[in-house]
Amino acid sequence: MxxxxxxxxxxxxxxxxxxxxxxxxxxxxxxxxxxxxxxxxxxxxxxxxxxxxxxxxxxxxxxxxxxxxxxxxxxxxxxxxxxxxxxxxxxxxxxxxxxxxxxxxxxxxxxxxxxxxxxxxxxxxxxxxxxxxxxxxxxxxxxxxxxxxxxxxxxxxxxxxxxxxxxxxxxxxxxxxxxxxxxxxxxxxxxxxxxxxxxxxxxxxxxxxxxxxxxxxxxxxxxxxxxxxxxxxxxxxxxxxxxxxxxxxxxxxxxxxxxxxxxxxxxxxxxxxxxxxxxxxxxxxxxxxxxxxxxxxxxxxxxxxxxxxxxxxxxxxxxxxxxxxKYDDSQVHDKLQKGKFNQWANSWWKQSAVLFRRGMKERKHDSFSVLKVGQVIAVSILCALLWWRSSEIQDQIGLLFFYSQFWSFYPLFQAIFTFPQERMMLEKERSSGMYRLSSYFMSRIIVDLPMELVLPSVFVIITYWTTGLKPFALNFFSTLFTLLFSVLVSQGLGLALGALVMDQKSATVLGSVIMLSFTLVGGYFVHHVPIFISWIKYISVCQYTFKLLVGAQFQAGETYTCGINATCYVQDSPAIKAVGLGDTAISIVALAIMLVAYRFLAYLALVRIGVTKK
Missing domain, CATH: 3.40.50.300 (P-loop containing nucleotide triphosphate hydrolases)
Known part of the structure; x- marks a missing residue:
C-alpha cells in the first residue's frame, strides 16, 4: 500500500x-x-x-x-x-x-x-x-x-x-x-x-x-x-x-x-x-x-x-x-436510521486485502527477527557439521528424523502464540465492526505462508548438500516440499491449540505433550509400538513426515553396506522397516486432511470464544 x-x-x-x-x-x-x-x-x-x-x-x-x-x-x-x-x-x-x-x-x-x-x-x-x-x-x-x-x-x-x-x-x-x-x-x-x-x-x-x-x-x-x-x-x-x-x-x-x-x-x-x-x-x-x-x-x-x-x-x-x-430525539433518530444499513463498511475481499498488507508489515519483524533467523542458521550449521558427508544409512535416517522433529516442533510453537497474543486486538477491532472474522482469519493464514516457509527452505539448502544425502534434484525437491508441507500442518496444529486454549502457558504445555507423543510413535525410537497406543501414529504429523522423507531418499531394491563385505536391502533396515517405503499417497492425503482440519478447528475455536461480531 x-x-x-x-x-x-x-x-x-x-x-x-x-x-x-x-x-x-x-x-x-x-x-x-x-x-x-x-x-x-x-x-x-x-x-x-x-x-x-x-x-x-x-x-x-x-x-x-x-x-x-x-x-x-x-x-x-x-x-x-x-x-x-x-x-x-x-x-x-x-x-x-x-x-x-x-x-x-x-x-x-x-x-x-x-x-x-x-x-x-x-x-x-x-x-x-x-x-x-x-x-x-x-x-x-x-x-x-x-x-x-x-x-x-x-x-x-x-x-x-x-x-x-x-x-x-x-x-x-x-x-x-x-x-x-x-x-x-x-x-x-x-x-x-x-x-x-x-x-x-x-x-x-x-x-x-x-x-x-x-x-x-x-x-x-x-x-x-x-x-x-x-x-x-x-x-x-x-x-x-x-x-x-x-x-x-x-x-x-x-x-x-x-x-x-x-x-x-x-x-x-x-x-x-x-x-x-x-x-x-x-x-x-x-x-x-x-x-x-x-x-x-x-x-x-x-x-x-x-x-x-x-x-x-x-x-x-x-x-x-x-x-x-426534556429531550425529544425522535427527529434526530429518524435521520440516524434513514437509508439501508450495511453492517460492513467494505467487502470481504477489500477487508482481506487490507488485513493482508497490514499483516505483512507487522509480522515480518517477528518472523524474521535476528533471534529466530540466528537460531535456524545455528542449528543448520550444527547439523551440517555433525552429519558432514555422512554415508552411513543409520546416520542419514537419523538426520531425516531430526528434520521431521525440528520442523514439527518449531512452527507449532511459533504459531501457538498467534491468537493468544492477538486476542485483545481482535476483540477490540471486531467489537467495533471493523471486519469479518473470516476475513481476518484468511488474511492471517495467507500472510504466514511465505514467512513460515522461508526459514525451513534455508535450513534444507544449508544441510542437504553438506550431509551426504542424494545429490539429485528430484530427491532434493522431494525432501524440501515434504518438509514445507509438514511445516504448514504443524503450524495449523499450533493455531488450533492456541485458539482452543487462549492461554500461552497452557497451550505450550499441551503442545509439548502432543508433539512428544507424536515423536515417540514416529517409528524411530520404538519400532514395535503396543497396539493399545499405536493409534496415535495415525494422527501423528511426525510419523507421516518421517515416512515421506525416507521415501524421498530411499527406494525399494536399493542396497547399502551392512557389514564386512556384506550388502543389505534398504527396506530391510530396522529403522526403515518400522515406517516402510510404500503408501506415499496415504501419507500425503493424511497430511492434507490435517492441513485443512487444524485450520478449520482454529476458526471454530475463535468463533466459540466470542470474537464474533456483537
Missing amino acids: EMEDIQISQMESASIFKKTNLPVTLKFENVVYKIKPKTEGMLNNSSNSEEEKIILKGITGLGGRGEMLAMLGPSGSGKTTLLTGLGGRLSGRLDGNITYNGKPFKNSMKRYTGFVTQDDVLYPHLTVTETLVFTALLRLPKTLSHIEKIAHAEGVISQLGLTKCKDSIIGGPLLRGVSGGERKRVSIGQEMLINPSLLFLDEPTSGLDSTTAQKIVSTLWDLVNGGKTIVMTIHQPSSRLFYMFHKVLLLSEGNPLYFGRGEDVMGYFSRIGYSPLVAMNPSDFLLDLANGIVDDPQEDQASIKQTLVSAFKNNLLDGVKEELR
Missing part, C-alpha cells in the same frame, strides 16, 4: 468530518448490572452459587450533544462497567433503560459511536500514519475512494497534533516508539476516523503526566465544541481538568452519589453537610467521599456512603429524571 503524504487543506479536512456528523444524546435510567460469581471447588453451597452480585445499582444520567460527561469514583466503583454497558459492549444481564436519541442500541449505532479502551491496543511495528491509514481503509465506507480514506487519516493526524511523530513506530514494552500521550492520541484517532457523534473513553489520562493529560482533554474539548458527545471514565483528574467537564457522575460501589454540572458539585455536598476544611482539588474530595472518608475520623465509612446514596435519591434523582424527559 502506498503511504504517500496527501496534502489537504483544513477546509477539505473539515468537509470530510462533516459527512456523517449527526448529534446523539445518550440517556440511561435505572441501569442495573448483575453477575454470577464464579464458584471454585465442588463443596460450595448450591444456594450461594446462585446468588448474583450487583455491580451497578440503579444509575441514571445523560450526555447531551456538545457535552463532556465524566464518571468518577474509586477503583471497583463500576465506572468501566457502566461505560462498557453504555457503549453496547457489555455481555451479561444489564437491566434498565439506555437510549440513543430515544431508541435502544442497535448495530447501526456503531457507525456513529467510537470507543477508546483504557489500554492502547496497537501494533508496535507500524508507524502512526500506517496505523491510522489501515484503520481508515477498514472502517470508512466503500463510498470513499482509496485516496479519500488516506486523506481522512492525514486529517486526523493533523487535528490531533501527531504530525511530528507521523512516521515514528508505535513501539511497545521492549521497542522504543512514540510517547504515552501520543499513543493515546493515536487510539483516539482510530475512533475519530469514523467521525463519531458519540465517543466513549475509558481512563484516557491513565498513566500520563498532568501536562500530557491536559493536552488529551483539550483535544476532547475541541471535539465537544464541534457538537460531539463525549463520555469518559477518569480516576483522579487535576482541578484544571475537572472544571472542563460539563457533567459529572460520581459512583461508589455501584451507587450514584452525584450527577450534575461539575461546577455545582462542591456546592451540593456543602449543602448536605460535607465540605473540605481546606481548599483542595474537587476530584480528591469526591474520591474521599466515595470511599467514605471525611474529616471526622469517628464517622463510619459504610454509614457515610449510605447517607450520600440516600441524599442523592432525595435531592437529585427527581431532577435528573426530569432532565431526561
Whole structure:
C-alpha cells in the first residue's frame, strides 16, 4: 500500500468530518448490572452459587450533544462497567433503560459511536500514519475512494497534533516508539476516523503526566465544541481538568452519589453537610467521599456512603429524571436510521486485502527477527557439521528424523502464540465492526505462508548438500516440499491449540505433550509400538513426515553396506522397516486432511470464544 503524504487543506479536512456528523444524546435510567460469581471447588453451597452480585445499582444520567460527561469514583466503583454497558459492549444481564436519541442500541449505532479502551491496543511495528491509514481503509465506507480514506487519516493526524511523530513506530514494552500521550492520541484517532457523534473513553489520562493529560482533554474539548458527545471514565483528574467537564457522575460501589454540572458539585455536598476544611482539588474530595472518608475520623465509612446514596435519591434523582424527559430525539433518530444499513463498511475481499498488507508489515519483524533467523542458521550449521558427508544409512535416517522433529516442533510453537497474543486486538477491532472474522482469519493464514516457509527452505539448502544425502534434484525437491508441507500442518496444529486454549502457558504445555507423543510413535525410537497406543501414529504429523522423507531418499531394491563385505536391502533396515517405503499417497492425503482440519478447528475455536461480531 502506498503511504504517500496527501496534502489537504483544513477546509477539505473539515468537509470530510462533516459527512456523517449527526448529534446523539445518550440517556440511561435505572441501569442495573448483575453477575454470577464464579464458584471454585465442588463443596460450595448450591444456594450461594446462585446468588448474583450487583455491580451497578440503579444509575441514571445523560450526555447531551456538545457535552463532556465524566464518571468518577474509586477503583471497583463500576465506572468501566457502566461505560462498557453504555457503549453496547457489555455481555451479561444489564437491566434498565439506555437510549440513543430515544431508541435502544442497535448495530447501526456503531457507525456513529467510537470507543477508546483504557489500554492502547496497537501494533508496535507500524508507524502512526500506517496505523491510522489501515484503520481508515477498514472502517470508512466503500463510498470513499482509496485516496479519500488516506486523506481522512492525514486529517486526523493533523487535528490531533501527531504530525511530528507521523512516521515514528508505535513501539511497545521492549521497542522504543512514540510517547504515552501520543499513543493515546493515536487510539483516539482510530475512533475519530469514523467521525463519531458519540465517543466513549475509558481512563484516557491513565498513566500520563498532568501536562500530557491536559493536552488529551483539550483535544476532547475541541471535539465537544464541534457538537460531539463525549463520555469518559477518569480516576483522579487535576482541578484544571475537572472544571472542563460539563457533567459529572460520581459512583461508589455501584451507587450514584452525584450527577450534575461539575461546577455545582462542591456546592451540593456543602449543602448536605460535607465540605473540605481546606481548599483542595474537587476530584480528591469526591474520591474521599466515595470511599467514605471525611474529616471526622469517628464517622463510619459504610454509614457515610449510605447517607450520600440516600441524599442523592432525595435531592437529585427527581431532577435528573426530569432532565431526561426534556429531550425529544425522535427527529434526530429518524435521520440516524434513514437509508439501508450495511453492517460492513467494505467487502470481504477489500477487508482481506487490507488485513493482508497490514499483516505483512507487522509480522515480518517477528518472523524474521535476528533471534529466530540466528537460531535456524545455528542449528543448520550444527547439523551440517555433525552429519558432514555422512554415508552411513543409520546416520542419514537419523538426520531425516531430526528434520521431521525440528520442523514439527518449531512452527507449532511459533504459531501457538498467534491468537493468544492477538486476542485483545481482535476483540477490540471486531467489537467495533471493523471486519469479518473470516476475513481476518484468511488474511492471517495467507500472510504466514511465505514467512513460515522461508526459514525451513534455508535450513534444507544449508544441510542437504553438506550431509551426504542424494545429490539429485528430484530427491532434493522431494525432501524440501515434504518438509514445507509438514511445516504448514504443524503450524495449523499450533493455531488450533492456541485458539482452543487462549492461554500461552497452557497451550505450550499441551503442545509439548502432543508433539512428544507424536515423536515417540514416529517409528524411530520404538519400532514395535503396543497396539493399545499405536493409534496415535495415525494422527501423528511426525510419523507421516518421517515416512515421506525416507521415501524421498530411499527406494525399494536399493542396497547399502551392512557389514564386512556384506550388502543389505534398504527396506530391510530396522529403522526403515518400522515406517516402510510404500503408501506415499496415504501419507500425503493424511497430511492434507490435517492441513485443512487444524485450520478449520482454529476458526471454530475463535468463533466459540466470542470474537464474533456483537
